[in-house]
Amino acid sequence: MSVLCRKCQVIQINDAEHNGIVQTSASGKQYVSIGIGDDGDHDFKKRLLLDYELSDTLPDLPNLSQSAADGCALCSVIKNEIIRFLGKNAKYTQLLIHKVGYYLNPDPGDKTKPGRNWLHAMFVYFKLQYGEEFAGEDAAYALRLEVQASSTGLERLKKLADTASSVALRDTDNLQLPTRLIDVGLRGPTREVEEPRLVITADYPPLKNEDGARRYNALSYCWGPPEKAKKQLKTETSTLNDRLCQIPLSSMPAAHQDAVLVCRALGIPYVWIDSLCIIQDDKVDWEREAQKMGSVYANAFLTICAAQGDSCLDSFLRRTVPSQVVDVPFTSSIDPSVSGRFSLFVAPDEDPYKHIARDYFGGGCATDFLDPWKPLPTPYRFATSSYDPYNMDIPNCNWSRRGWTLQESILAPRALLFGARMVHVCIGGLWLESEDGSSSDRPFWPPIHLRAGVDEKSAMADTQVEDAWRFLAREYSSRSLTYRSDTFPALSAIAQVWHQMIKGQYLAGLFSSNLHLGLLWRARFGMRTPKQFLEAAAHEQYIAPSWSWASKPYQVTWVFHVRTSFRPKFELLCGAVTVDGVNPYGRLTSGHLLLSTKICKIPSTRLRRVSVFFGFIFPYELLTDDGRRLAHVVFDWRQEYASAPKDPETEEELEDGPIDCLSMVLVSSKATDAKAKIGKDGDVTYQDLLIGLLVLPTGKPGEYKRAGLFFTEESGLCGSIFWDSLEHQKVRLV
Known part of the structure; x- marks a missing residue:
């Protein structure tokens, strides 16, 4: 058991002083639950604040150093971590540890088991002083020590x-x-x-x-x-x-x-x-x-x-063993037959900023909690709720x-x-x-x-199943693979499950029944220049057709409100993929969509950077020669926040991508039922939207590959009147 100095012995919990109750688990073993009232209700105070205060001088911390030299395990941990945290920063002269407290997580229990609180962290709250005055709010911190039960191992x-x-x-x-x-x-x-x-x-x-x-x-x-x-x-x-x-x-x-x-x-x-x-x-x-x-x-x-x-x-x-562990004994003051121990340690991490963080308080002004002679404001509001062991681990x-x-x-x-x-x-x-x-x-x-989608289809409407698939694809696209050729095989089992719930063909990570939604994706990161985009398309290993989100080795996301308010503006004449082997959900060698839809050459190449968020950033407006807005556009060859080269005289961006080769393919329409700020001057529109793909020709008649997205107001210059004047054509996307 670790040696503790007299001051640090306060961390040995007296359950009688903290509303402790001896309870019995389902296995018949007794334990003490702390912070639960006599009526069984949980105390809303999630911290056990202990009577601890210590002043010391920086940078050597002689008081903590002497106590550590005398054998106190906790003083040693605190001293080492604060010195590691401050490094060679010599501006601070004084340290004040003004409180120590355990953090509790409540489990309310149910009819089958009693409620219980459990310890998962101890916090050492400290402040720093430089010169003649205490530092400002930025110098209030908390050192977090993790709590681990001693009952580990095979049992x-x-x-x-x-x-x-x-x-x-x-x-x-x-x-x-x-x-x-x-x-x-x-x-x-x-x-x-x-x-x-x-x-x-x-x-x-x-x-x-x-x-x-x-x-x-x-x-x-x-x-x-x-x-x-x-x-x-x-x-x-x-x-x-x-x-x-x-x-x-x-x-x-x-x-x-x-x-x-x-x-x-x-x-x-x-x-x-x-x-x-x-x-x-x-x-x-x-x-x-x-x-x-x-x-x-x-x-x-x-x-x-x-x-x-x-x-x-x-x-x-x-597991990685922490360099310093403080073993704390426990014997219940209520029932001495209930005893054990737990361990305190700093998470094994080279970066002290992972376990020392800014401390926040409520109930008083900033100077209140810097004054050691004033009562501490309550409650402490340090953001500890995310520090349960599961969320720290997984x-x-x-x-x-x-x-x-x-x-x-x-x-x-x-x-x-x-x-x-x-x-x-x-x-x-x-x-x-x-x-x-x-x-x-x-x-x-x-x-x-997502689990519900696997376990019980009846619990989910069709739109929920489709939304869950896009959510899953977004998460999957953010993950890494040792071999990129595994993109579809590593998703094939879950794709098979989802295909049983979603109507239509499975086409390279999308479903034919809702292509008018599935095609509206954007890779959040990736290409920074048109040259990278064109070279990648020519030389990369084939994974998926350009219209599939899986064609990009980056995280993807979809436009907002991808629900039934979207209406298709095309007819799918044919959708086909060629698999490389026996797994219909596995690797591909080719794929195409044949649409009957409306397509037109992009009506202008003039752009203005005006970022609009519609599930992701559309960074440009497409303008007429006299500066009126035609559409909002995003290019697959330009990363979300990357800028095009600038004119050395005007400092305006000069997009160097193949804009003049682009065509616009109409895919969907959507009724906008929420306010959306559109345009540089921030006007608000409730208008319906038209959404589609930007495509580049492959050199074969009527065949294109994806190069971006656009959307426009139905009542705008590139809206319904414009598209109604066009005839449907066959468009092959590869």
Whole structure:
């Protein structure tokens, strides 16, 4: 147990002083819930403010240094982090720690379990002084130390797995097994272990049983960048027979080893790992199995998500140990039989700005909280609500930024997420519980409406399903892939699920039933010059036709209000894609749309930079020769905030893209039911809009590729009267 000086012993919580109540969990174990009143209601004060105050001199902090030298673990942590935070900044002369407090997260409970609060952070509130006066509000800070329960390891992991498995989601009698699984080597009632090996499920006798022996877990993890992915252990045609005999655990990369160890610990006899259960150099097998991944994850007993590390070489069971840990004992003053300990530490991060932040207060003027002799204003308003362990671990980890893991997380009904801090349980799209006992019923990634789309179509209207697909595509496009050729394969399982709910053809990431909406996308980042745009189109590996959002290796978004108020202004005569292999949702070699619509040469090349937001920025107005607005335009060759070259004399932008080659293709109309500021002078319009594609000719008659978007008011110069004068034509988009 860590040594604490007399001043720091205040962090040893006296539950009797903080409305502590001894309660009993569903398992029969007693615990103390702090901050709950006698009637069971939660105290709205989410902080336990402790009586702590300390002054010291910068830059050496002699008081903290002496206490640390005498053995106080907390003084040592505080001293080191503040010195690290300030660096060589010598302007501050005095430090005042004016309060220490624990932050509580409430769980209101329900009819099946009592409510409980849990600790997840401790904050050290401090101020800095320079010269003769206290610094201004900018110099009020809070150092955050994370709280972790001492009950970790195998026992806790089993309890979390039991929490997940307590929700019955699948009928194991009708379980669809993957083509291949890895037998993790559990043998006999004593669970002796052998080396793992690959098995073909249709021919493997133990899998013909009708009990829990058919259960398998699936691993969701990051292969990593190419240089690390090359070190991935794989099954290939030449190694298939060897894998069927044995896969020595020592030969596996760390992520694979950990998955096997988790399965053994939980008593689950099989695990599915993509690199080993799919023959990687057999194109037909790879495409067939990639198409089945939806079923693989949907039928897995648990999905093991390696939410720490950036490649298969990284262990997700071995966590980074903080350099300094303060172990705090706890014995209930209400019932001494309830005891334990917890740990305080600074998150292992090289950047101190990640855990020291500006502090904000309410209930008084700025100078009030800088004066140590005045009562502290309340409540503290430091933005701590996002610091629960789940949100610290999952949303921004490498696993959450990889393309393949999106469909895995959506399709997995039950997941154990191994984060950098702790393990988290998610069921049916909800974060249920974390290793420290914290819990919530709020959605984890993916958003709950995407899970609803997978689980029960009846809960969603057609427009909601279509909106959810665009939301999913936007999220997916922001993620990275080791091989860009996996753009469609890594989405194929979830595309197959969505295709069962959306009418029409699946066309390169879009659906024919709502092309008038799906075509209205924009890559948020990417090309900065027309030269880059034209060279990329000529030399890049073919991924998708130009009209598909998947043709751009950047995050995409759609125009706002993409709902039924949009009306198509074209007829789809033919839509077709050619797949490269057996997976109808997989890689493509070509694709085209044949539309009957209206098209015209762009009526002007004169532009004026006037940014208008319509789901994304349309940065230019297209003008007549006398300066009247024709349309708002955005070019695929120019990144959202990139500027065209400027005239050296007038400083006006001179767009150097192939504007004079562009044509405008009418796609949709929309009734505008909200105020929208349009134009430099900020006039407000309620007019209906016409929206379409900007296209460039390919050199073949009637054939074009996408180059941007436009929209205009129906009553404007380029509105209904203009388009009504044109005849429908056949337009082929590639």
